[in-house]
Amino acid sequence: MKARTRARCLIAAMAASASVQVAYGADEARTNFFDDPFFQMSSGLAGCPAPLGPLYTQAEVRSQMHARLERGTSCWLEGRCKDSNAYRYDKTIAPQVRKALDGVSGVRRGSVWVMVQRRWIYLQGCVPDRRTRERLEKSARAVPDVENVVNDLMIGTRDKPGYPLASP
Template sequence: MSIFIQCIVGMLVAVSPLLLGAQERLENRGHDPFFQISAAIKNCPEPAGPRVSHEEWMSQSHHRIEHGNHCWIEGRCRLPNAFDYDDEIADATRRRLEWLSSTLPAWKQSTLWVTVYQRWILIQGCVTGDFPRDKFLAEMGEVADAERVVGELSDHPGQKPPYALFH
């Protein structure tokens, strides 16, 4: 096969997913902590979490840089970038959940994922109708160095959840 034909074939292979409308693979490009903490409710759709397309990643890059260091500039953070806290917050979140297993065991009757992102804890997934949402989210707000806790929880696993899905 000639070099010209090899180049054309290579280019077609490279762009064919785009031409066919295939969706780009979502990846955790910022390496934000993301982990599942419970799995009691069946058929709960998995959130995309911090996994984004390359295009989304590029559109977020300026915000991540600017927002990541504003707490340092304002004198509210001991570390120069909010993202520098995330691994420590993820570890503290796991310890907090272990403690909550004895003091608020109802949280385990759920299917939940956690994303830690610039000192925020995002909890996504499915809960039962009697899940102690407010108490659970308030308890998670006690995690060291966490600035905010956001809950995107659904008590209807068969319906569209309040978060983007991983596919």
């Protein structure tokens, strides 16, 4: 019970600090403040819009701190994770996902990016066909410790992507 109380106190403290609002200009630099794994698997489909990835302004970092702390510890509090922070799995999951996806037929004909956050895999970009899209998702789901896969892969390059873009 002490661990839960400690986690709740930490969450409350983070919420208090995240409530401070600071105005920033539109040109503010974005960084991968949380050091989330993000990499491109392939670049075979020209014209595919590149995702923004895990890049945040300082204001976005402040607003996300509480939610990330809560999501990271809820896995452990609910008994779904051995580690007290689900984000700590990401750096070991990322190379396994890269290896798994690299073996998928058709991945080189697409333009595919991968982001890993709290045991969730985000597949973003464009693939040539539905089969490749489905195979990539299935391969990502099969990696140990992966909790969920968000498949934002488009077939071709004509649709509007369901992910934030690197340059709008």
